[in-house]
Amino acid sequence: MRKMTIEQILMWTYNDELPKVDAGMSGPSAAPSSWNAVGEMITLGTIVDRQPNRYGVVSSFISEGEPHPDALKVYACVNRLQDHDGFEIADGWSPFPEWSDEHGLIAAEVTRIVSEELGKGGRLNGRHVVNLVRNAAIIGRGPIWEAKPPRIAPLSKSNKPAWFVTREAKDRTGKLYTYEDDGFDEKKQRPRKGAYQKFRILDPIRGAVIARLEWQLWQSALETLHEALSQHLVEIDLHPFYPNRFPWGPKRILA
Secondary structure, three states: OEEEOHHHHHHHHHHHHHHHOOOOOOOOOOOOOHHHHHHHHHHHOOOOOOOOOOOOOOOOOOOOOOOOHHHHHHHHHHHHHHHOOOOOOOOOOOOOOOOOOOOOHHHHHHHHHHHHHHHHOOOOOHHHHHHHHHHHHHHOOOOOOOOOOOOEEEOEEOOEEOOEEEEEEEOOOOOEEEEEEEOEEOOOOEEOOOOEOOEEEOOOOHHHHHHHHHHHHHHHHHHHHHHHHOOOOOOEEEOOOOOOOOOOOOOOOOO
16 A cells, blocks of 8 residues: 555645546546647647636646545545534634743734634634645645744834823722823933833734644644544555644644
């Protein structure tokens, strides 16, 4: 039997086997129409855009019949991921353990972005995971998770660092409340006693957050596929698979 990793069998399925079926074929015995594409290339000197075949991939120049039975099993297992409900983000997910975050800005921004993504309801959707696995197989790699930490800078006022102080006051009913006031003493040209600064992130990190989320989703999907396909293939034996969900650090928080 041939030995493959789960990544290799996915690439083989989507790049070598599924494209064998021409987009014009409606079944195994249908007449191939790839020669039309060859004729168009001869006439126009280029490949005319073609519709994906019934497996959702662009077909080869010449129809080569049906994909390998093991490839069809892989394709079916990938599609079943859309019904998988085990992909989720645990509370406190921290995708950047290697970044310094002394002001808590990165953690707050991650929480905000994750909340928005969950609100959209699409990132953890099974159909999205299917597309993630398929796209990774076609291009031959998973999401690029490497990212540089963003620049952090203090809030400014009139092109100078801004300072703040917390004060107390009473409302009309006599109830005590706190408010934030200017913490810079203009006369003494220095911050007031107890003044503090506030900081902001200068560079967006949404792309990095989503990339690391999708890397972990991809690894979880590969694990699910490996379990479903092991011992069920005809001519291919899968190597053991150990998901690497945290190549950037030691924390394991995503379920």
